[in-house]
Amino acid sequence: MDDIDKGILRVIQEDTRTGYQEIAKRLSIAPSTVHFRIKKLINMGVIERFSAILNLEKMGYMTIAWIGLSCDPDKIDSVADILASFDQIQMVCTASGDHDLLIQIVAKNEKDLWRFINKNIKTISGVEKDFDVSCFLDVYKKTNSIVV
Template sequence: MAGKLRGDMDELDAKIIERLLKDSRKSLRSIAKELGTPTSTVHERVKRLVKLGVIRRFTAELDLKLLGLDITALILVSVDGAHITEVEKTLSTYDQVIAVYDITGEFDVALIAKFRNMDELNNFIKTILKMPYIKRTVTSVVFNVVKEKLCMDIVPKYQG
């Protein structure tokens, strides 16, 4: 159940989320102690944020290079306009693809994907170019990750 949030979220919600972003395994009791709030309050807030869809899952952040996924590629895809949604759904099913974005500009879809090596990337590009409705792709390989953050820090930006 996703719902409206902006006016429904307060500074305590933001501080709870900030702590969960830093360590999703942190106990609610520990968070409550840090914030000087009863554990039951933190528990109810987290339950509510999950129900609203603000917190979608609790997860681990992996070092993909240590798992052998050394290549990160940014892939721009041009699609026959009437079939963008269909193509996006299909591209989303590939294990290598970690993000699919519907974008404006010369291209229609942007992908972020991870590969073990350049051969795997090359085979992936060849595969998607055979898909119906894909006109062309442009691929950039990431040399160095300067910043990679999955979530923004929300507490400093919280406006009440």
């Protein structure tokens, strides 16, 4: 990956709606170069997808939480796969530390969060009874961008 690729990535991290013409203008390259390079970055797996970042509160999701789960060691992968199938769960990760899995989940409110936990998470075979829930209060930074 060279400086042109990195420049393109910086621009599209700011706003994925930026057109090839505008990217080309900012980087002083031809629009066809932008098109070719983006296609190459997609094929390399550097760009996984283009998506909109939604304001969760304006979409009615007032509760965001991290849940730390401990699992039967033989069932961690199957538990993670089940958790990943739920739309409300934004991220599922294996983790070092006190828990085997960490998940990020969104809910309309705390009552919906606990309803989801009781109905969907506690009932998964392999999930141990004790788990930690930390609800987000104030978000000071939220980004998917990285330094390129």
